[in-house]
Amino acid sequence: MTTAPTATGPLLQPSGPLLVARDLHVAFGPTTALASASLEVHGGEVLALMGPSGSGKSTLLHCLAGILRPDSGTVTFDGRDVTAMSDAERSALRRSEFGFVFQFGQLVPELTCAENVALPLRLAGVTRRDAHRTAREWLDRLEVPDIADKRPGQVSGGQGQRAAVARALITRPRVVFADEPTGALDSLNGERVMQLFVAAAKDTGAAVVLVTHEARVAAYSDREAVVRDGLVREQVPA
Numbered sequence: 206m207t208t209a210p211t212a213t214g215p216l217l218q219p220s221g222p223l224l225v226a227r228d229l230h231v232a233f234g235p236t237t238a239l240a241s242a243s244l245e246v247h248g249g250e251v252l253a254l255m256g257p258s259g260s261g262k263s264t265l266l267h268c269l270a271g272i273l274r275p276d277s278g279t280v281t282f283d284g285r286d287v288t289a290m291s292d293a294e295r296s297a298l299r300r301s302e303f304g305f306v307f308q309f310g311q312l313v314p315e316l317t318c319a320e321n322v323a324l325p326l327r328l329a330g331v332t333r334r335d336a337h338r339t340a341r342e343w344l345d346r347l348e349v350p351d352i353a354d355k356r357p358g359q360v361s362g363g364q365g366q367r368a369a370v371a372r373a374l375i376t377r378p379r380v381v382f383a384d385e386p387t388g389a390l391d392s393l394n395g396e397r398v399m400q401l402f403v404a405a406a407k408d409t410g411a412a413v414v415l416v417t418h419e420a421r422v423a424a425y426s427d428r429e430a431v432v433r434d435g436l437v438r439e440q441v442p443a
């Protein structure tokens with residue numbers, strides 16, 4: 206039986222880039238989403254992908270996360286060629302190494318918030334009791350202990366996003382992918398969610414790849430990359 210990871214404690218990070226995208230091309234019919242996009246993500250860093258609407262940010266995120274296979278180009282994670290993996294291998298990689306936070310939490314409405322947060326551990330074979338204890342620790346850490354027994358429909362947008370962050374980090378992934386994680390929140394709530402998210406990711410040693418339109422959200426990153434016309438045009442220290 207697998208034991209539940211604890212909610213705290215740093216991990217050692219390898220040197221060199223953890224995730225590397227080289228010359229990615231993606232077309233949706235006549236639309237070129239990625240033209241020749243290259244990017245490196247280092248272990249433990251928070252990287253913001255900025256750029257105009259339709260420039261290819263989400264497509265790049267999906268390729269990096271092994272959700273979408275590019276038409277050409279390669280993505281390597283920890284030296285493994287993600288683009289050469291079968292669908293089953295990529296799914297297994299996503300479950301074991303990656304976490305995800307989307308704009309609208311995407312919590313399972315029928316489950317309580319604690320059950321939602323515990324879900325990745327349950328899928329990894331952790332006992333119900335251990336998974337739920339760890340889920341509650343994560344909800345405490347994200348300052349929403351009171352939502353544990355509520356369903357997503359009974360909590361606010363900001364509370365739900367905190368549960369989504371807890372669910373993304375509970376397996377201590379090496380990378381968390383976040384697509385507009387605060388896009389549906391007011392600025393005050395969004396800032397607090399980002400503070401808690403980045404602090405928790407730093408504690409666990411997870412890298413964060415974040416798509417955002419908002420400079421205020423990107424300000425929480427260590428580095429910004431600008432995507433324009435399907436290319437990564439600039440990578441500047443945040």
Ligand SMILES: Nc1ncnc2c1ncn2[C@@H]1O[C@H](COP(=O)(O)OP(=O)(O)OP(=O)(O)O)[C@@H](O)[C@H]1O
Nearest residue numbers: 233236237238256257258259260261262263264265
């Ligand atoms: N599934 C799809 N089918 C067809 N076209 C798509 C699909 N996904 C993305 N596109 C197109 O590819 C281009 C890049 O889209 P993408 O979502 O990556 O941009 P983005 O920078 O994330 O945009 P936004 O900031 O508005 O979310 C756009 O022209 C978009 O319309």
